[in-house]
Amino acid sequence: MEVEGRVLGTPLPAPCPGGGAEPPEVLALDDDEDDLEVFSKDASLAEVNSFSPSMPISPSSMINQYKFEDEPELGDLFITVDDPESHITAIETFITYRVVTKTSRGEFDSSEYEVRRRYQDFLWLKSKLEEAHPTLIIPPLPEKFIMKGMVERFSDEFIETRRKALHKFLNRIADHPTLTFNEDFKIFLTAQAWELSSHKKQGPGLLSRMGQTVRAVTSSVRGGVKNRPEMFTEMNHYMETFSQKINVLDKIAHRIYKEEREYFNEMKEYGPIYTLWSASEEDIADSLKGVASCIDKCCKATEKWMAGLSENLLPILHEYVLYSEILMGVLKRRDQIQGELDSKVDALANKKTEKDMCLATWESFLASQTVDLHVEEDSEDRP
Amino acid sequence: LLSSRAVEPQSEGQCAPVDSLWRRYSEFELLRNYLSVTYPHIVVPPLPEKRADFVWHKLSADNMDPDFVERRRIGLENFLLRVASHPVLCQDKIFYSFLTQEGGWKEMVNETGFQIKADSRLKALNATFRVKNPDKRFTELKHYSDELQSVISHLLRVRARVADRLYGVYKVHGNYGRVFSEWSAIEKEMGDGLQSAGHHMDVYAASIDDILEEEEHYADQLKEYLFYAEALRAVCRKHELMQYDLEMAAQDLTSKKQQCEELATGTVRTFSLKGMTSKLFGQETPEQREAKVKVLEEQIQEGEEQLKSKNLEGRDFVKSAWADIERFKEQKNHDLKEALISYAVMQISMCKKGIQVWTNAKECFSKM
Numbered sequence: 001m002e003v004e005g006r007v008l009g010t011p012l013p014a015p016c017p018g019g020g021a022e023p024p025e026v027l028a029l030d031d032d033e034d035d036l037e038v039f040s041k042d043a044s045l046a047e048v049n050s051f052s053p054s055m056p057i058s059p060s061s062m063i064n065q066y067k068f069e070d071e072p073e074l075g076d077l078f079i080t081v082d083d084p085e086s087h088i089t090a091i092e093t094f095i096t097y098r099v100v101t102k103t104s105r106g107e108f109d110s111s112e113y114e115v116r117r118r119y120q121d122f123l124w125l126k127s128k129l130e131e132a133h134p135t136l137i138i139p140p141l142p143e144k145f146i147m148k149g150m151v152e153r154f155s156d157e158f159i160e161t162r163r164k165a166l167h168k169f170l171n172r173i174a175d176h177p178t179l180t181f182n183e184d185f186k187i188f189l190t191a192q193a194w195e196l197s198s199h200k201k202q203g204p205g206l207l208s209r210m211g212q213t214v215r216a217v218t219s220s221v222r223g224g225v226k227n228r229p230e231m232f233t234e235m236n237h238y239m240e241t242f243s244q245k246i247n248v249l250d251k252i253a254h255r256i257y258k259e260e261r262e263y264f265n266e267m268k269e270y271g272p273i274y275t276l277w278s279a280s281e282e283d284i285a286d287s288l289k290g291v292a293s294c295i296d297k298c299c300k301a302t303e304k305w306m307a308g309l310s311e312n313l314l315p316i317l318h319e320y321v322l323y324s325e326i327l328m329g330v331l332k333r334r335d336q337i338q339g340e341l342d343s344k345v346d347a348l349a350n351k352k353t354e355k356d357m358c359l360a361t362w363e364s365f366l367a368s369q370t371v372d373l374h375v376e377e378d379s380e381d382r383p
Numbered sequence: 384l385l386s387s388r389a390v391e392p393q394s395e396g397q398c399a400p401v402d403s404l405w406r407r408y409s410e411f412e413l414l415r416n417y418l419s420v421t422y423p424h425i426v427v428p429p430l431p432e433k434r435a436d437f438v439w440h441k442l443s444a445d446n447m448d449p450d451f452v453e454r455r456r457i458g459l460e461n462f463l464l465r466v467a468s469h470p471v472l473c474q475d476k477i478f479y480s481f482l483t484q485e486g487g488w489k490e491m492v493n494e495t496g497f498q499i500k501a502d503s504r505l506k507a508l509n510a511t512f513r514v515k516n517p518d519k520r521f522t523e524l525k526h527y528s529d530e531l532q533s534v535i536s537h538l539l540r541v542r543a544r545v546a547d548r549l550y551g552v553y554k555v556h557g558n559y560g561r562v563f564s565e566w567s568a569i570e571k572e573m574g575d576g577l578q579s580a581g582h583h584m585d586v587y588a589a590s591i592d593d594i595l596e597e598e599e600h601y602a603d604q605l606k607e608y609l610f611y612a613e614a615l616r617a618v619c620r621k622h623e624l625m626q627y628d629l630e631m632a633a634q635d636l637t638s639k640k641q642q643c644e645e646l647a648t649g650t651v652r653t654f655s656l657k658g659m660t661s662k663l664f665g666q667e668t669p670e671q672r673e674a675k676v677k678v679l680e681e682q683i684q685e686g687e688e689q690l691k692s693k694n695l696e697g698r699d700f701v702k703s704a705w706a707d708i709e710r711f712k713e714q715k716n717h718d719l720k721e722a723l724i725s726y727a728v729m730q731i732s733m734c735k736k737g738i739q740v741w742t743n744a745k746e747c748f749s750k751m
Contacts, residue, residue, distance in 0.1 A: 238569055245566040252558045259555055263548035270545050273538045280530040283716040287723050294727070 077174045078102045079189065081167035084159050085116075094118050097163055099170065101189045113190045119144070121188065122166055124200055128184040129173070134333060136179065139172035140322030141165070161315070236331055243324035250317045257309050264302045271295035406481070408433065411459055413492055414481050418472060419614075420497045423621040424704035425472060426711045428465035429610030431458025437539040437602065450596075454603060461607070471707075507620050510627035517626050518701055524708065525619040532612035535605055542602060546595050557588030576751030583744040587737070594733045601729065604722040608715060615711070618704050625700055629693045636686040643679040646672055 083098040096116040103111060122141055129138045142165035170189075173179045187199055271292045278288035411430055419427045435451045463482070466472045477495065480488055563581030567574040 241569045242566075245562055245569075248558075248562050249566075252555060252562065255558075256552065256555050259548060259551040263545065263552055266541060266545045266548050270538075270541045273534060273541060277531075277534045277538070280527055280534065283712075284719050284723070287720055291723055291727070294730075 076104045077180060079167075079170045079174055081163055081170060084163055094120075095159060097166060099189065108186070108190065110190075115190065115192065115196075117188070117196075119162070119166075121196065122169065125184060125188045126169075129179060129182060132182060132184070133178065135330075136176075137323075137326055137330060138179070139169050139176075140319060140326060141169055143322075164315070232331065232334065239324065239327050239331060243321075243328055246317065246320045246324050250314075250321045253309070253314055253317050257306060257314065260302065260306050260309070264299060264306065267295060267299045267302065271299065408455075408459070410481070410489065411462065413489065414478065415462075416501075417477055417492050417495065417497050418466070418475065419617060420501045421475070421477075421495075422471060424618065424700050425469070425707050426611065426614045426618055427472070428462050428469070429607065429614055430462055431455050431603075432606065432610075437536075437543050437606070454599065458603065458607070470710075502621070502624055507624050510624040511620065514623045514627040515630055517623050520705065521619045521622045521701075525616060528612040528615040528619070531615075532609060535609040535612070539602055539605060539609070542598075546598060550591055550595060553588050553591035555588075556584050560585035560588065573751045576747045580744045580747040583740050583747065587740045587744075590733075590736055590740070594729070594736075597729050598726075601722060601726045604718065608719065611711075611715070615708075618708070622697075622700060622704060625693075625697050629690070629697050632686065632690050632693055636683065636690055639679055639683050639686060643676060643683060646676050646679070 078101070080100045081097050082100070084095050085098075086093060086095050096118045099113075099115050099117050101108075101113040101115075103113075126138055126141050129136075142162045173182075173185055179185065187196065191199060274288045274292035274295065278285040278292070281288060408430075415427060415430055418425075432455070435448070466478060472478060477492055480491060484491070560581040560583075563577045563584065567577035567581065570577060
């Protein structure tokens with residue numbers, strides 16, 4: 001089987017050590033592409049490539065591999081998310097976003113769609129995609145709410161950040177060669193509000209979804225870790241460490257932003273004092289005014305820096321935090337599936353043993369019967 | 384009392400019997416008090432702060448903190464240099480012996496009896512409120528020194544807060560250094576780049592300590608002028624006091640003259656208690672009146688002489704005070720300009736260092 005790709009640009013040891021019967025090409029690495037440019041402004045992200053559906057699914061190739069590309073592969077589906085509006089009902093207040101889709105694809109009845117969706121709908125879509133394609137990496141959604149962030153739940157800043165993230169989310173799905181053809185995705189983009197809610201109700205019920213979660217938990221507890229091939233152990237270790245580091249980086253970046261903002265606030269007060277002073281002076285008035293204007297310029301520069309930080313670095317770090325969570329989830333799923341496989345293999349082995357034992361019992365019985373017969377015959381023969 | 388020692392520089396000019404000796408902060412205070420009282424028309428240089436003020440969080444507010452003690456020592460040295468370079472003050476004998484005479488200096492100062500000459504605070508306050516015709520220039524100067532004091536203390540407070548915040552920003556970047564280093568351990572391609580970038584982050588975080596220490600020097604220069612404002616006000620107060628004294632003396636003289644006239648002519652033009660009592664208890668005899676008039680005439684004579692000398696004193700004071708004030712203004716403008724220039728230079732150097740660090744880090748990242 002021909003599988004190529006990289007995992008987040010992580011160079012896993014190319015010669016795959018004895019991990020059983022896994023084909024070594026699974027980890028064919030291409031070392032010259034540098035994917036992880038967290039600190040460069042134009043880092044473009046995630047194209048999720050899955051292997052073709054016709055491939056037999058084996059535990060070893062369960063691991064998702066994807067490569068980052070700069071250009072979207074498919075250009076016939078354009079989606080925008082904008083125009084947040086708040087809706088107030090008796091029970092709750094929520095925000096809807098306008099989702100505009102333009103497409104030239106045949107399977108869409110029309111070439112343009114405009115619908116309104118709320119965050120819950122995005123969550124639903126994500127879970128449907130995860131269900132339908134458990135082996136793929138579904139792009140991250142922005143979180144439900146920020147616990148200790150610097151932003152309130154419904155502040156403009158928060159809504160805008162979320163809107164941008166939702167926009168990215170849908171576009172990544174659209175650019176994904178497999179996910180883009182998902183039926184639920186299409187419905188999400190095209191259905192009117194009432195159509196969508198009735199469609200949602202049709203899905204597998206809460207119980208079955210719970211069942212999946214339970215299975216996942218129990219199997220991880222049981223430890224699909226037993227027969228984990230070494231490469232996945234390494235990957236797990238890497239992901240754990242990476243996840244931890246990226247989380248810390250995220251925290252640091254936020255903290256820096258916060259400190260920078262406080263610095264900016266103080267600086268804003270600092271400059272005008274020099275101006276005030278210059279009013280009492282004659283000879284040095286100009287010098288003082290000069291200092292005031294310099295401090296002012298520093299303030300503006302600081303503002304620019306903060307904007308750059310919050311528009312570029314912070315969101316990217318954040319995405320990778322989410323990605324690392326997704327990947328940990330994927331690895332867990334792999335372990336879970338491995339666990340299931342192992343238990344089935346065990347069960348099979350047990351059955352086989354049982355069968356062998358049965359067979360042995362019958363054979364020995366038959367053998368004993370035959371012996372008896374011969375003994376009888378022999379005794380009969382003796383006059 | 385705080386015990387802070389200053390080893391003094393070589394004394395000025397004349398044969399220096401002693402090169403260095405020890406002085407406590409309280410002795411500096413005594414010296415300054417003596418100078419303020421003895422030369423009220425001079426803007427006497429201020430002492431550095433006794434206790435740490437305008438601190439930002441890293442700087443200890445502890446008066447025993449070595450950094451604070453060192454900065455105060457420099458301030459005391461600066462004080463002595465200022466006095467020594469002042470055309471009038473440097474010639475003072477008490478100042479000279481402060482620099483040269485180890486023991487018995489305190490007693491010598493107290494023997495001058497300068498404390499008696501000192502004006503009471505209450506008297507001064509009273510004069511400030513009641514004076515009718517102070518020289519306008521002094522009134523303006525007083526306003527200026529109030530403004531100066533308020534603006535500089537505000538500036539120092541905010542600067543301390545800015546320093547605090549800047550410290551925070553730099554130090555948090557140090558965390559990057561740690562995380563990069565840990566992260567580089569699990570990366571193959573990016574490992575080296577991360578490691579070196581982390582090193583640069585550490586350098587960046589460490590650089591703030593020196594930067595802020597230099598800025599303290601700037602703050603100290605401003606503080607000196609903050610305290611100078613008080614010295615300016617002292618001179619203005621002295622003028623107001625003298626002027627008030629003069630006005631009171633003139634007023635007193637006028638009323639005595641009037642009394643004299645009334646007694647002489649026998650008319651009572653203004654109400655006076657004496658007049659009432661004399662009406663109640665009977666008129667005085669002509670002899671008594673004559674005696675009174677004579678006394679008054681003597682007093683008036685004295686009064687006029689006193690008034691003359693007070694006037695002269697007042698004018699002399701104004702002249703010499705204003706001369707020193709002009710000298711002070713020039714010194715102030717020069718010093719503050721220098722301070723602002725060196726502050727700007729500091730900022731430039733800080734920014735350049737920052738640019739260097741980030742350029743290096745960027746290189747590390749782009750090579751990853």
